[in-house]
Amino acid sequence: MFSYFIQRVLVMIPTLLVISILTFIIIQLPPGDYLSNQLQELKAQGESASAVAKIAFYREQYSLDKPAIEQYAIWMGFWPGPNGFDGLIQGNWGHSFAYDLPVSEVLGDRMLLTFVVNFSTVIFIYLVAFPIGVYSATRQYSIGDYGFTLIGYLGLATPNFLLAMVLLYYANYYFGLSIGGLMDEQYLDQPWSVGKVMSVLDHMIIPVIVIGTSGTAAMIRRLRANLLDELQKQYVTTAKAKGVPRVKALVKYPVRMSLNPFIADIGNLLPDVISGSVIVSAVLSLPTAGPMLLEALRSQDQYLAGSFLMFLALLTVIGVFISDVLLALLDPRIRLSGGATK
Amino acid sequence: MREFTYPTREINRDLVRSGVGMLITALPLLLFGPSSVIVYILVGLFLMFAIYGVRAAVRKKTQISISSDGIQVTGVKGKFIDWEALEALKLSYYSTRRDGEKGWMQLKLKGRGTRLTLESTISEFDDLVRLCAIKAQEMGVKFDATTARNLRSIGIERQVTPQSIEAEKGL
Numbered sequence: 001m002f003s004y005f006i007q008r009v010l011v012m013i014p015t016l017l018v019i020s021i022l023t024f025i026i027i028q029l030p031p032g033d034y035l036s037n038q039l040q041e042l043k044a045q046g047e048s049a050s051a052v053a054k055i056a057f058y059r060e061q062y063s064l065d066k067p068a069i070e071q072y073a074i075w076m077g078f079w080p081g082p083n084g085f086d087g088l089i090q091g092n093w094g095h096s097f098a099y100d101l102p103v104s105e106v107l108g109d110r111m112l113l114t115f116v117v118n119f120s121t122v123i124f125i126y127l128v129a130f131p132i133g134v135y136s137a138t139r140q141y142s143i144g145d146y147g148f149t150l151i152g153y154l155g156l157a158t159p160n161f162l163l164a165m166v167l168l169y170y171a172n173y174y175f176g177l178s179i180g181g182l183m184d185e186q187y188l189d190q191p192w193s194v195g196k197v198m199s200v201l202d203h204m205i206i207p208v209i210v211i212g213t214s215g216t217a218a219m220i221r222r223l224r225a226n227l228l229d230e231l232q233k234q235y236v237t238t239a240k241a242k243g244v245p246r247v248k249a250l251v252k253y254p255v256r257m258s259l260n261p262f263i264a265d266i267g268n269l270l271p272d273v274i275s276g277s278v279i280v281s282a283v284l285s286l287p288t289a290g291p292m293l294l295e296a297l298r299s300q301d302q303y304l305a306g307s308f309l310m311f312l313a314l315l316t317v318i319g320v321f322i323s324d325v326l327l328a329l330l331d332p333r334i335r336l337s338g339g340a341t342k
Numbered sequence: 343m344r345e346f347t348y349p350t351r352e353i354n355r356d357l358v359r360s361g362v363g364m365l366i367t368a369l370p371l372l373l374f375g376p377s378s379v380i381v382y383i384l385v386g387l388f389l390m391f392a393i394y395g396v397r398a399a400v401r402k403k404t405q406i407s408i409s410s411d412g413i414q415v416t417g418v419k420g421k422f423i424d425w426e427a428l429e430a431l432k433l434s435y436y437s438t439r440r441d442g443e444k445g446w447m448q449l450k451l452k453g454r455g456t457r458l459t460l461e462s463t464i465s466e467f468d469d470l471v472r473l474c475a476i477k478a479q480e481m482g483v484k485f486d487a488t489t490a491r492n493l494r495s496i497g498i499e500r501q502v503t504p505q506s507i508e509a510e511k512g513l
Binding site for chain 2 (some may be wrong): 001002003004005006007010011013077078086089090091327328329
């Protein structure tokens with residue numbers, strides 16, 4: 001297992017490097033940059049020379065006047081810029097031109113809230129999908145199975161933003177739940193307190209349901225299909241014939257085996273949920289990082305967009321790593337064919 | 343007496359991995375002055391690669407001997423399990439692929455407080471497992487269902503004894 005762990009870490013490091021190069025290339029692909037656009041606007045408005053000078057200062061300060069390769073190396077912290085080695089690996093995420101603040105300050109609480117919302121969504125998906133998937137597989141073609149299948153298809157087919165708007169209206173009308181945002185207005189820009197946490201939890205119900213619905217539906221279908229495959233195998237029939245109790249014959253091997261693809265998806269689930277929640281966050285006015293990324297990409301705010309994309313890539317790589325290690329550890333560790341190989 | 347070792351090619355590969363790992367974690371530490379969080383991560387990874395290298399070096403010196411008395415591991419740290427004292431044998435299989443293929447095996451032996459863990463990278467691992475399994479069966483060691491299946495997958499059929507029937511009931 002240690003060898004496998006080492007091999008995976010060795011692959012992860014160059015993978016992240018390649019992703020950082022691709023991220024930088026993608027951000028650089030559109031012609032011009034944020035400062036060029038600003039300069040054009042200022043010139044069109046006949047703005048003062050001081051604003052133009054400020055833009056020229058930024059261009060020099062953030063090395064935007066240098067070749068792309070050098071810009072990349074400075075951004076990553078592999079090459080000294082105007083302030084020496086001062087890039088991602090030195091903990092400097094860069095400067096957001098749109099907000100005129102360091103990226104770390106711009107993201108600030110948004111990253112925490114993004115993490116809280118998306119982590120809760122992942123937990124929601126697993127908690128809801130697992131029992132329903134097992135129930136649907138063990139009660140195949142029952143009324144309950146048909147009911148959950150129908151709900152699953154509805155969940156897959158309904159656009160998240162539409163569900164968000166419908167739920168917003170009804171949740172407010174019938175249950176008095178607050179509309180939009182992730183906390184009550186009085187807690188905005190306030191330090192964290194019990195009241196603020198409770199307000200966040202209260203506001204999270206709708207976003208978590210909305211963002212998690214399609215993922216839950218997909219998970220239910222996948223778990224049901226996997227478990228049905230396992231339940232039809234001979235070892236389950238043998239176990240039942242030997243008098244192994246029904247629940248034990250289900251949980252001991254079939255459920256574990258059907259969890260394999262379930263766990264293999266952990267790596268993709270987190271970035272999928274984050275990127276899938278961008279539109280929902282915009283509809284629900286959630287102060288998460290998704291809408292900010294969208295805006296940063298649109299306005300070519302390259303350091304904000306680049307740092308966020310790198311963070312997403314890191315989550316994906318770590319997620320895939322965790323899912324692979326879990327897969328290796330998942331019982332039952334039974335070999336399917338002969339010959340010992342490594 | 344049969345003797346088994348870790349193949350030189352495999353050991354060299356591990357040493358190269360360890361070296362490359364230490365290099366790519368040490369270079370940023372020395373050249374770029376990373377932030378404290380990155381320093382912790384890189385130092386942790388560097389130590390992990392170093393431990394991996396030490397493990398490969400230890401394996402290079404390791405020799406496993408199976409005799410009629412027991413199984414002996416010689417090298418940097420010697421261990422011996424007398425067949426008479428053998429209490430448990432477990433053969434596990436690890437795979438990271440969805441289809442469960444292309445994984446690796448691990449043989450764990452336990453006897454009188456001594457534990458041995460041997461991996462399928464050892465040359466002629468199938469023979470090693472076979473010899474241990476035969477001795478374990480002679481000593482009346484019960485195999486769990488997973489071990490029994492894994493043994494069967496490398497062509498080692500279990501003898502049917504009252505103990506094995508009991509063990510299989512646990513599925």
